[in-house]
Amino acid sequence: MTSRYSPQEAEPRWQSAWSDADIFKAKPGHEAGDQPKAYILEMFPYPSGRLHIGHVRNYAMGDVVARHKRAKGFNVLHPMGWDAFGMPAENAAMQRGVHPGTWTYENIAAMKAQFAKLGLSLDWSREFATCDPDYYAAQQALFLKFLEGGLVARKSAKVNWDPVDHTVLANEQVVDGKGWRSGAPVEQRELTQWFFKITDYADSLLEDLQTLERWPDKVRTMQANWIGRSEGLQMKFEFSAEAEDTRSDGIEIFTTRPDTLFGASFIALSPDHPLTLALAETTEGLADFRSACAAVGTSEEAIEKAEKIGFDTGLRVKHPFLDGKTLPVWIANFVLMGYGTGAIFGCPAHDQRDLDFARKYNLDVRPVVLPQGADADDFDVAAEAYTGPGTIFNSDFLNGLPIEDAKRDATRRISDMKLGEARINYRLRDWGISRQRYWGCPIPIIHCRTCGAVPVPEADLPVVLPEDVSFDQPGNPLDRHPTWKHVPCPTCGEAAVRETDTLDTFVDSSWYYTRFAAASGKDDAGYWMPVDQYVGGVEHAVLHLLYARFFTRAMRDCGLLDLASGEPFAGLFTQGMVTHETYRGADGEWLSPADIERQGDKLVDRKTGAAVAVGPIEKMSKSKRNTVDPDAIIKEFGADVARWFVLSDSPPERDVEWTQSGAEGAARFVQRIWSLFAEVPREETKTPTDDTAAATALQKINHRAVASIDETIEGFRFNSSVATIHEWVAKLKKAETGEASLISARLEGLSMLARCLTPFMPHLAEECWAALGKTGLVSEAPWPVVDKALLVDDEIVLPVQVNGKRRAEIRVAPDTNKEDIEALAFSDAAVASQIDGKAVKKVIVVPGRIVNIVV
RNA sequence: GCGGGCGUGGCGAAAUUGGUAAACGCAGCAGACUUAAAAUCUGCCGGCCUUCGGGCCUUGCCGGUUCAAUUCCGGCCGUCCGCACCA
Numbered sequence: 001m002t003s004r005y006s007p008q009e010a011e012p013r014w015q016s017a018w019s020d021a022d023i024f025k026a027k028p029g030h031e032a033g034d035q036p037k038a039y040i041l042e043m044f045p046y047p048s049g050r051l052h053i054g055h056v057r058n059y060a061m062g063d064v065v066a067r068h069k070r071a072k073g074f075n076v077l078h079p080m081g082w083d084a085f086g087m088p089a090e091n092a093a094m095q096r097g098v099h100p101g102t103w104t105y106e107n108i109a110a111m112k113a114q115f116a117k118l119g120l121s122l123d124w125s126r127e128f129a130t131c132d133p134d135y136y137a138a139q140q141a142l143f144l145k146f147l148e149g150g151l152v153a154r155k156s157a158k159v160n161w162d163p164v165d166h167t168v169l170a171n172e173q174v175v176d177g178k179g180w181r182s183g184a185p186v187e188q189r190e191l192t193q194w195f196f197k198i199t200d201y202a203d204s205l206l207e208d209l210q211t212l213e214r215w216p217d218k219v220r221t222m223q224a225n226w227i228g229r230s231e232g233l234q235m236k237f238e239f240s241a242e243a244e245d246t247r248s249d250g251i252e253i254f255t256t257r258p259d260t261l262f263g264a265s266f267i268a269l270s271p272d273h274p275l276t277l278a279l280a281e282t283t284e285g286l287a288d289f290r291s292a293c294a295a296v297g298t299s300e301e302a303i304e305k306a307e308k309i310g311f312d313t314g315l316r317v318k319h320p321f322l323d324g325k326t327l328p329v330w331i332a333n334f335v336l337m338g339y340g341t342g343a344i345f346g347c348p349a350h351d352q353r354d355l356d357f358a359r360k361y362n363l364d365v366r367p368v369v370l371p372q373g374a375d376a377d378d379f380d381v382a383a384e385a386y387t388g389p390g391t392i393f394n395s396d397f398l399n400g401l402p403i404e405d406a407k408r409d410a411t412r413r414i415s416d417m418k419l420g421e422a423r424i425n426y427r428l429r430d431w432g433i434s435r436q437r438y439w440g441c442p443i444p445i446i447h448c449r450t451c452g453a454v455p456v457p458e459a460d461l462p463v464v465l466p467e468d469v470s471f472d473q474p475g476n477p478l479d480r481h482p483t484w485k486h487v488p489c490p491t492c493g494e495a496a497v498r499e500t501d502t503l504d505t506f507v508d509s510s511w512y513y514t515r516f517a518a519a520s521g522k523d524d525a526g527y528w529m530p531v532d533q534y535v536g537g538v539e540h541a542v543l544h545l546l547y548a549r550f551f552t553r554a555m556r557d558c559g560l561l562d563l564a565s566g567e568p569f570a571g572l573f574t575q576g577m578v579t580h581e582t583y584r585g586a587d588g589e590w591l592s593p594a595d596i597e598r599q600g601d602k603l604v605d606r607k608t609g610a611a612v613a614v615g616p617i618e619k620m621s622k623s624k625r626n627t628v629d630p631d632a633i634i635k636e637f638g639a640d641v642a643r644w645f646v647l648s649d650s651p652p653e654r655d656v657e658w659t660q661s662g663a664e665g666a667a668r669f670v671q672r673i674w675s676l677f678a679e680v681p682r683e684e685t686k687t688p689t690d691d692t693a694a695a696t697a698l699q700k701i702n703h704r705a706v707a708s709i710d711e712t713i714e715g716f717r718f719n720s721s722v723a724t725i726h727e728w729v730a731k732l733k734k735a736e737t738g739e740a741s742l743i744s745a746r747l748e749g750l751s752m753l754a755r756c757l758t759p760f761m762p763h764l765a766e767e768c769w770a771a772l773g774k775t776g777l778v779s780e781a782p783w784p785v786v787d788k789a790l791l792v793d794d795e796i797v798l799p800v801q802v803n804g805k806r807r808a809e810i811r812v813a814p815d816t817n818k819e820d821i822e823a824l825a826f827s828d829a830a831v832a833s834q835i836d837g838k839a840v841k842k843v844i845v846v847p848g849r850i851v852n853i854v855v
Numbered sequence: 856g857c858g859g860g861c862g863u864g865g866c867g868a869a870a871u872u873g874g875u876a877a878a879c880g881c882a883g884c885a886g887a888c889u890u891a892a893a894a895u896c897u898g899c900c901g902g903c904c905u906u907c908g909g910g911c912c913u914u915g916c917c918g919g920u921u922c923a924a925u926u927c928c929g930g931c932c933g934u935c936c937g938c939a940c941c942a
Binding site for chain 1: 856857858859860861866867868869871874875878879880881882894895909921922923936937938940941942
């Protein structure tokens with residue numbers, strides 16, 4: 001009788017064996033010789049205190065790749081650390097009075113214990129948390145290098161201000177115009193902030209997306225859209241004579257449609273445009289208009305519904321091409337200060353927003369683009385602006401030109417007139433990095449009344465966060481700390497104050513991977529970088545992944561990183577989420593899967609016995625209570641089952657639904673695999689009957705399975721690897737009986753199977769390897785070598801189609817020539833009956849693939 | 856509104872060179888073993904028709920290219936995601 005495999009007993013045993021032998025430690029570059037390197041990295045977690053099943057999927061995927069690479073002979077770096085600064089620690093401090101640092105390090109300890117149970121091939125010797133003073137000291141040094149390199153700016157900008165929590169919020173922390181924590185309506189405030197000049201790299205960040213062949217298209221597209229390059233004309237409209245006394249000599253606008261300049265009927269300024277602000281001081285009603293604009297929320301819905309409103313300044317500007325023609329200058333709520341110059345020219349006939357505005361305020365609508373086939377005398381624009389292709393008309397020297405040519409000519413004319421020039425505009429903004437928070441990296445700057453913003457001298461780094469802070473009132477504890485911020489100016493020695501803002505936590509995660517790489521020696525970052533395979537959630541498609549690409553460029557250009565391409569991640573994989581059914585009890589409250597029991601074909605509440613309504617399958621969330629706890633899964637089934645299941649059912653980039661029955665199925669499969677190994681034949685029992693055709697067939701099965709698993713792992717198709725292993729196991733199971741049990745072929749198969757299982761179910765694989773009597777750890781064993789000769793068939797099955805429908809199969813040697821294949825196909829009775837004496841028009845023979853007879 | 860993805864059995868899916876559609880798993884059905892249950896094993900498992908040989912239909916819908924289309928092209932429908940008054 002075969003014994004059962006006990007993950008609860010075996011898994012901790014193998015985890016200790018790995019840890020005792022310290023086998024997952026990466027070699028420093030100088031020790032690796034000509035061994036190729038592979039840097040495999042998953043996005044490091046925020047130490048919330050609990051792993052969730054989504055983490056398990058993320059790290060299981062990275063582990064498959066890392067273990068596979070290691071077995072393939074690579075020097076693998078697969079590290080782990082903690083993205084440890086951030087608001088939840090401060091919230092915990094406010095709610096429970098525990099220090100953010102204490103809370104964070106306790107969470108790290110708890111999560112690290114959970115990590116240990118997953119059997120991941122991690123090199124923990126390089127572990128750090130971004131809140132370690134060592135780490136943020138290096139980050140402060142980086143900041144100062146960037147400052148020196150001209151990549152940091154201090155400027156005034158509009159930010160989301162939470163008036164209850166007294167802090168700036170990132171855009172993503174503003175939900176429907178309200179602070180996500182306080183629920184208070186967010187205000188737009190003008191504050192002086194620190195910025196990284198990411199826009200300096202806009203072109204390179206956009207261009208080089210094309211070189212990222214192992215990134216998902218989706219992510220590349222999202223970044224391209226985010227950077228938002230648009231080519232156009234930046235030009236000045238000069239004030240007309242009667243407005244000569246105005247404070248500037250004209251209004252700069254940006255347009256992508258210089259071809260429609262003859263259709264211009266007004267100029268519109270943003271409510272926040274400098275000229276608007278200046279006029280507001282003297283113009284009756286303008287201040288009120290500005291508040292009306294500001295009152296419209298920033299939420300999607302509010303913008304969607306917001307009516308276009310305008311304010312006529314009474315000023316007029318000259319049309320650049322039409323002598324004597326002037327255009328009114330309006331202020332319009334739909335013009336954004338943050339894009340272009342904060343001013344536009346309105347061409348109502350060919351822009352819907354301009355048209356809506358013009359209709360409301362009775363401004364001219366002059367069509368200048370004629371659609372193909374339309375009559376110039378008849379063509380007019382009513383409620384809908386025409387934005388399609390066509391030929392320019394009503395436009396003097398541009399008449400008759402296609403749009404693109406007209407853009408070019410109009411731009412050239414404006415340029416000749418010294419009123420402007422072609423210009424590329426980006427949607428990308430500089431990255432505001434100041435946060436009015438305690439639990440972050442202090443910005444190493446001292447503000448002096450006479451010397452201005454002075455960098456903290458290198459010798460005084462790090463600027464360490466003070467421990468004795470209180471969270472009993474809102475606002476930044478650093479700012480109200482009694483002593484911390486008061487320091488002498490490093491330049492003049494006068495009393496000065498520290499910068500009390502800390503860095504956005506996205507800064508911490510923008511360079512951590514270079515820190516893992518450099519842990520084995522200063523020059524090792526150049527050896528390990530770029531990361532060969534990065535794995536994480538698609539929610540970071542823009543922010544984190546764009547910031548990191550900026551950081552490596554900036555570090556390279558400051559001489560801090562040897563990385564010619566500037567690209568941090570050569571390969572990127574974005575995995576799907578883990579979902580689960582949702583359940584509601586009779587009272588409409590959400591129920592956890594743990595509270596549910598199956599009774600017959602009904603689901604009932606375990607406690608009350610009441611019927612349970614099954615809801616849609618959704619992303620696991622605390623609010624819907626449809627989460628499963630990795631610890632509970634591991635306790636019940638083992639880590640191997642958890643890993644196997646999250647990789648098995650769906651393609652890795654898609655969502656996978658966690659089901660109890662699926663997990664049970666995986667657990668069954670573990671036992672089934674174990675039954676293959678529990679009583680293995682020994683080599684010495686090998687019999688002469690072993691060299692049979694059946695044994696060769698089994699050998700082929702083995703080698704093909706390995707080849708397929710290799711291919712699917714490399715293509716990130718782990719669900720297909722899983723299917724292959726299922727089939728392989730079924731065939732090995734069959735080989736246990738008959739044909740003298742095919743002893744040597746079976747043993748070879750089992751040895752190969754154990755090694756192929758390792759990336760997916762490493763504990764079980766070790767147990768199987770030991771059962772085969774092998775010495776050493778399977779985690780250190782080389783990947784099985786595929787004998788290519790065994791991938792070739794002696795005989796292949798060719799489908800025979802008649803008029804594209806399969807009618808028969810023929811068996812031929814793979815190198816059979818076309819004539820013989822054709823003859824064999826025609827000799828088939830089923831084929832003959834389909835042809836039924838009709839004339840054969842054409843015969844297509846694709847050797848090794850198919851035969852198609854057209855009649 | 857703009858951009859991108861996806862759509863195949865009851866369900867998750869496979870078919871990564873344009874070449875046998877539905878591999879593999881889950882659920883289900885039938886059977887073996889058992890006093891019984893669990894566990895395990897075997898078989899069936901897209902639809903319609905069948906004289907039991909097989910035949911016809913089927914990858915969201917409509918059309919196209921091709922000897923051949925889940926795969927390529929065009930249009931539409933549905934759905935999910937990202938961005939959004941971006942000039």
